[in-house]
Amino acid sequence: MPQAGTTRPAPPPAPRRAAQDTAPKPILRFVQHTLYDRFGWGQDVEAYSILLPSDWSVSGKVAWGGAPNAPTCMAVDPQLIMSAHSPDGLWGFEIMPAPAVSYMAMSRFAPNPLPFDTGDLGVREANETLARQWHIPRSFCRVTPNITIEGLVEEALLSNLRPNSRVLSREPLPELREQLQRTLDRQTPIPNMQEEALAFLYTITFDTPNGPVVEELAIFASNTLTNNPSYDGTSLQQAMMTAQPVFALRYPPGRKSEADPLMMVIVNSLRSNPRWDAAMARHNAEMNQIAVRGAEDRSKIWAETSRAVSDIQMEGWRTRVESSDRMIALSSDQIREVTPVKDPATGQEFELPNTYSTFYRNPQGEFLMSADPNFRASELFPHENWTRLEDNPR
Numbered sequence: 001m002p003q004a005g006t007t008r009p010a011p012p013p014a015p016r017r018a019a020q021d022t023a024p025k026p027i028l029r030f031v032q033h034t035l036y037d038r039f040g041w042g043q044d045v046e047a048y049s050i051l052l053p054s055d056w057s058v059s060g061k062v063a064w065g066g067a068p069n070a071p072t073c074m075a076v077d078p079q080l081i082m083s084a085h086s087p088d089g090l091w092g093f094e095i096m097p098a099p100a101v102s103y104m105a106m107s108r109f110a111p112n113p114l115p116f117d118t119g120d121l122g123v124r125e126a127n128e129t130l131a132r133q134w135h136i137p138r139s140f141c142r143v144t145p146n147i148t149i150e151g152l153v154e155e156a157l158l159s160n161l162r163p164n165s166r167v168l169s170r171e172p173l174p175e176l177r178e179q180l181q182r183t184l185d186r187q188t189p190i191p192n193m194q195e196e197a198l199a200f201l202y203t204i205t206f207d208t209p210n211g212p213v214v215e216e217l218a219i220f221a222s223n224t225l226t227n228n229p230s231y232d233g234t235s236l237q238q239a240m241m242t243a244q245p246v247f248a249l250r251y252p253p254g255r256k257s258e259a260d261p262l263m264m265v266i267v268n269s270l271r272s273n274p275r276w277d278a279a280m281a282r283h284n285a286e287m288n289q290i291a292v293r294g295a296e297d298r299s300k301i302w303a304e305t306s307r308a309v310s311d312i313q314m315e316g317w318r319t320r321v322e323s324s325d326r327m328i329a330l331s332s333d334q335i336r337e338v339t340p341v342k343d344p345a346t347g348q349e350f351e352l353p354n355t356y357s358t359f360y361r362n363p364q365g366e367f368l369m370s371a372d373p374n375f376r377a378s379e380l381f382p383h384e385n386w387t388r389l390e391d392n393p394r
Contacts, residue, residue, distance in 0.1 A: 027380065028265060028356075029054045031366045035082060037062035037276065040283075047276045048080055051269035051352075052093065053262075054366045058084040060095070073100065073134045073141035078280070079245050088210045091259075092250035093266050096217075099156035100141040102130060102240040123236070147239040149200050153219055157246065158204065165206040168214070173199040180220060196223045198241075211252065216263075218247045265353045265369070268337050341389040349392055359389040 030051040037047040038061055047062045060082025085092035106123045131143040142156040149170065158165055180197035187195075202217040221243035229235045247267065251259035338351040341359055352359055352369065360368040360377040362385055368377050377386035 027375065028262070028369045029366060030265065030269075030369065031364070032269075033058050033084075035060045035062070035080060037078065039064050040078060041279075045276060045279075046273050048273065049269075049271050050082075051265060051367065052084050053086065053091075056084045056086055056092075058082070060084075063097075073139045081245065085250070089208050090210055090213055090250070090252045091262075092248075093263070094246075094248040094250075096157065096161060096246040096248055097140045098243050098245045099152055100240065100242040101144050101147055101151045101156050102134075102141070102238065103127065103143060103145045103147055104236065104238045105145070107235050107237065147223065147241050149198055149219065149221070149241075152221060152241050152243060153200075153202055153217070157243075162204060162206055162215070165204040165215070168203040168205055169201075171201040171203070173201055176220065180222070184222060192227050192229075194225045196225075197221075198223060205253070213250050214253050214256070215248050215250045216259075220244045261355065264337075264355060268353050269351075271351075340392040342392040343387055344390050345387050350389065352389075360386040361389055362386050 031054040032049055032051050034046050035048040035050065037045045040062065052058055060080065062078045063081050064078045079098060080095055081097055083092070083094045104123045104126050127143050134141040134143055138160075140157055140160055142151070144151050144155055146155060153170075154167065158167075176199040177197050180199060184195045184197055198219070198221045200219040202219055204215050204217065205212060206215070207213075221241055223239065223241045226238045226240075227235055228237075249259055249263045249266075251262075337354050339354040340349065340351055342349045343361055350359075350361075350367075352367065356369040356371050357373045358368075358370045358375045368375075368386060377384070377388070
């Protein structure tokens with residue numbers, strides 16, 4: 001891959017040709033990165049892992065609302081925010097903060113029985129108060145009457161993170177939207193509230209120091225409309241659209257056929273630490289109890305949870321918990337599009353994308369992946385030490 005400063009678009013670890021090949025087959029070279037929660041527990045805790053091309057630079061962490069350097073309008077729930085790019089900046093993958101848009105309005109459905117009407121003034125003040133909180137640097141939220149996918153993505157997110165970008169397309173994803181809507185519909189209904197799911201693929205373009213790039217953004221959001229009628233004949237409506245953290249893939253124009261398999265490997269490799277998940281579930285449950293009781297000692301819960309996370313660190317989260325039901329494990333592999341493999345030299349176990357059939361790992365922790373069952377790492381990299389990974393049946 002060309003180094004930073006060149007102008008030729010650099011692909012992800014480039015498709016290469018082994019000596020005996022008659023057609024080019026992609027060979028991807030990845031390394032596993034660990035991303036940490038450095039704020040929530042008073043110590044650094046392994047929270048996520050992800051496979052990325054071995055020569056990409058990576059930065060990221062779990063951010064908590066209210067923590068130093070956290071996005072200013074993010075919710076209390078922690079979010080993984082990360083950025084990874086090739087040396088020339090023309091290829092990349094990001095998890096962007098979750099954007100939001102909100103707006104209040106007042107309508108009248110009956111004559112006003114009172115000699116005065118302050119509803120409009122109250123709504124205007126409420127919008128202005130929220131705007132003062134949200135419309136500040138490093139915020140990805142906006143108060144706007146444009147409660148649409150355009151308002152969410154273009155006003156709240158892109159205006160901050162990609163101010164000079166141009167939208168190429170907004171493609172609805174109906175199947176994913178239906179899945180999200182079914183999830184919303186299973187929740188306990190709240191009076192006077194409606195929730196609608198949205199799923200879109202945004203494609204944008206912008207210039208970088210080494211040339212133009214295309215970026216695809218996966219947007220999954222919910223639009224909540226609350227309608228509260230009042231005794232004075234008015235109804236207060238609040239619309240709020242909130243998204244999940246946004247996945248973005250960057251590539252040079254005309255290289256989408258190379259970018260799609262790269263995106264599949266990266267996204268399917270993203271894993272949360274199961275023990276971090278368990279500690280978060282325990283923490284959230286206890287925080288909810290505090291909200292109900294109002295008398296629990298928060299510092300005690302933090303201390304107990306920190307001790308639990310210390311146990312996580314000592315045990316090592318990569319140790320896989322064996323499933324008592326093999327069929328469940330196999331079904332999960334198919335759904336997540338992974339295949340279980342292990343390093344015969346070390347016994348370490350991994351889950352890698354099932355779109356590839358041959359896997360190698362070197363002592364530095366890098367992976368080679370090929371769709372060619374006859375691929376031999378020693379032919380392509382004769383001066384490097386690679387171990388072929390074995391199938392690891394459930």
